[in-house]
Amino acid sequence: MKEENKNYIIKYLKEGRRFDGRKIDEFREVEIEYDISKSAEGSARVKIGGTEVLAGVKMAIESPYPDTPDQGNLMVGAELLPLSNPEFESGPPSIDSIELSRVVDRGIREAKAIDTKKLVIEKGEKVWSIMIDIVPINDEGNLFDAAGLAAIAALKTTKFPEYKDDKIDYKKKTNKNLPLNKVPIPITILKIGEYFIVDPSIEEQKNIDARLTVTTTSDGQLCALQKGGDMPLTSEDIEKMMDLAILKSGNLRKILSGDKK
Amino acid sequence: MSELKIKEKGVVVPGEVLAEGMDFLPSNGTYRLKDKILAKKLGIMKTEGKVIKLIPLSGKYLPKKHDVIIGRIIDVNFSGWSVDTNSAYAAMLPIKDATSEFIRRGADLTKFFDIGDYIVTQITNVTSQNLIDLTMKDQGLRKLREGRILKINPHKVPRVIGKQGSMVSMIKNATGCQITVGQNGVIWLQGDPKGEIIAIEAIKIIEEKSHINGLTDEIQKFLEKNKVTDANEKYSEKVKVK
Numbered sequence: 001m002k003e004e005n006k007n008y009i010i011k012y013l014k015e016g017r018r019f020d021g022r023k024i025d026e027f028r029e030v031e032i033e034y035d036i037s038k039s040a041e042g043s044a045r046v047k048i049g050g051t052e053v054l055a056g057v058k059m060a061i062e063s064p065y066p067d068t069p070d071q072g073n074l075m076v077g078a079e080l081l082p083l084s085n086p087e088f089e090s091g092p093p094s095i096d097s098i099e100l101s102r103v104v105d106r107g108i109r110e111a112k113a114i115d116t117k118k119l120v121i122e123k124g125e126k127v128w129s130i131m132i133d134i135v136p137i138n139d140e141g142n143l144f145d146a147a148g149l150a151a152i153a154a155l156k157t158t159k160f161p162e163y164k165d166d167k168i169d170y171k172k173k174t175n176k177n178l179p180l181n182k183v184p185i186p187i188t189i190l191k192i193g194e195y196f197i198v199d200p201s202i203e204e205q206k207n208i209d210a211r212l213t214v215t216t217t218s219d220g221q222l223c224a225l226q227k228g229g230d231m232p233l234t235s236e237d238i239e240k241m242m243d244l245a246i247l248k249s250g251n252l253r254k255i256l257s258g259d260k261k
Numbered sequence: 262m263s264e265l266k267i268k269e270k271g272v273v274v275p276g277e278v279l280a281e282g283m284d285f286l287p288s289n290g291t292y293r294l295k296d297k298i299l300a301k302k303l304g305i306m307k308t309e310g311k312v313i314k315l316i317p318l319s320g321k322y323l324p325k326k327h328d329v330i331i332g333r334i335i336d337v338n339f340s341g342w343s344v345d346t347n348s349a350y351a352a353m354l355p356i357k358d359a360t361s362e363f364i365r366r367g368a369d370l371t372k373f374f375d376i377g378d379y380i381v382t383q384i385t386n387v388t389s390q391n392l393i394d395l396t397m398k399d400q401g402l403r404k405l406r407e408g409r410i411l412k413i414n415p416h417k418v419p420r421v422i423g424k425q426g427s428m429v430s431m432i433k434n435a436t437g438c439q440i441t442v443g444q445n446g447v448i449w450l451q452g453d454p455k456g457e458i459i460a461i462e463a464i465k466i467i468e469e470k471s472h473i474n475g476l477t478d479e480i481q482k483f484l485e486k487n488k489v490t491d492a493n494e495k496y497s498e499k500v501k502v503k
Contacts, residue, residue: 008408
């Protein structure tokens with residue numbers, strides 16, 4: 001049945017169409033909502049078509065890692081809830097959820113999106129640590145892009161909580177924003193047959209040859225790559241995919257900056 | 262002293278009192294509690310003489326004898342196949358009802374139906390415990406090979422089919438697709454990609470607006486409009502080539 005499905009998708013792609021009538025390189029409608037949680041320091045909800053992902057940022061004061069005493073800590077966690085997709089199971093983190101959190105983490109970390117040196121309170125002793133939690137509410141494909149977008153949108157709204165006499169008062173938010181340098185946006189490109197598609201649905205995700213998640217910043221700088229799927233990619237493939245990813249990230253960037261409060 | 266509490270064709274929720282008094286009779290989707298008749302489901306109330314029934318608006322498919330449905334093979338056993346019927350209950354397709362071919366003892370049953378295959382099948386029996394028996398031995402019952410599967414609300418299936426299949430044949434003619442509608446809300450269709458996309462859109466409109474009058478006209482308009490743009494596209498392509 002898998003082969004049949006794949007051939008059927010390719011039949012559509014030959015006509016330049018997808019199962020839901022979209023063009024090959026067309027995104028579904030993207031919606032971003034900011035500040036959806038009162039208890040988190042920053043939060044966002046991203047909808048790409050039927051896919052819905054929440055991201056929340058919490059901040060705490062911890063000791064830095066021994067190898068980076070002059071930098072704040074960053075942690076990204078993702079949990080694939082069974083309510084979002086019947087194929088997800090509860091329990092210890094699955095390979096997919098680890099991959100999801102690591103792709104988002106790597107994008108933010110390697111783009112040096114957060115100026116972690118400004119998060120130091122006392123060098124080697126106390127630094128702010130930033131924890132990003134990602135939760136899909138509904139999975140209709142393309143969780144990578146939705147999660148990456150939600151994480152960066154949540155970081156944009158993040159405000160420091162009040163810090164006085166070695167204590168954090170989470171109920172009081174200051175006006176100080178998180179020091180952000182760059183806005184990394186991940187775009188996942190899928191290869192099916194000889195075609196490259198963006199923003200896959202679940203059906204398409206199941207029938208891919210290979211996928212590549214390309215994270216870029218606004219100046220087109222490449223920060224991170226993640227390859228998945230069973231088939232290999234040639235260097236021409238990767239070049240094409242990266243060009244497409246940079247093109248598509250521009251559209252998402254417009255939505256992200258246009259909605260900013 | 263009996264009286265109706267809800268207007269004809271009114272929307273009711275579970276537990277709502279439909280009628281009081283012993284003169285009315287409860288039917289599909291309703292039940293009697295002392296001298297009242299109450300609704301079991303969310304739906305539209307209808308009366309036929311003294312009989313009160315409810316046409317459900319939502320909910321899962323409930324298997325019924327003689328229904329032709331589209332099922333998916335979920336397991337292959339010694340004695341047959343387990344089939345997902347898009348309802349709360351799994352069904353069983355025994356070997357003897359699966360094919361007219363002779364099957365040797367211990368033969369590989371996946372040759373006939375494999376896990377993940379879709380089949381058009383008929384319900385032969387539903388027990389009180391909701392164990393479902395299926396058969397493939399009738400006209401039009403077959404394994405589906407290529408095509409798209411679409412799931413809709415099973416209570417809207419009669420509207421998608423239309424009177425004597427008028428609605429579905431209209432879509433078939435306009436889009437050139439082969440369409441099979443299962444009573445369980447699973448629809449299979451096959452054609453060329455453009456036709457399929459239009460057909461799926463038309464079916465989704467029917468599902469969404471199933472309650473309004475003049476639905477057939479609206480679908481006809483929709484199909485004609487899309488047909489015209491389709492032809493235009495082809496025309497402009499030809500012009501470009503020249």
